[in-house]
Amino acid sequence: MSTRGRVLRVAATLLFGALTLAGTFWGDDTVFPFAPFRMFSTADKPDEPVLVLRTDGIDNTGRRMELNERNAGVRRAEIEAQIERFKADPSLLHSVQESYAARNPGKPPLVEVDIVEVQHHLRHAQPTGEITEVVLARYRP
Secondary structure, three states, X not given: OOHHHHHHHHHHHHHHHHHHHHHHHHOOHHHOOOOOOHHHHOOOOOOOOEEEEEEEEEEOOOOEEEEOHHHHOOOHHHHHHOHHHHHHOHHXXXXXXXXXXXXXXXXXXXXXXXEEEEEEEEEOXXXXXXXXXXXXXXXOO
């Protein structure tokens, strides 16, 4: 290997190392791979509830069902990524209603779509069995 090649490799290694070190102390998930994914490197407080989002639909017979990728073409991660938009403008959930209708012809139509935050309560990092559900966004056409 030429001297120039060795110098470039050493420089790249030092730059990558410096970025990784800086990211470790001051970075967050947005600068990955130069910072750890904090969601995997931290733990919840032992007495704080574990929060899980769920998308529900209610059809015109009154039946409530969980909407997912299979029946509505929506993944939980897609809802979580846009939760603030849905809370600010629940009418955006109309697209979930339409997607459900397209994937389920002949089934009763949805008259309501809810984003529900399910809170699993803990005590000393152990489930208490208590579960609270809070509707964060509700769409009724």
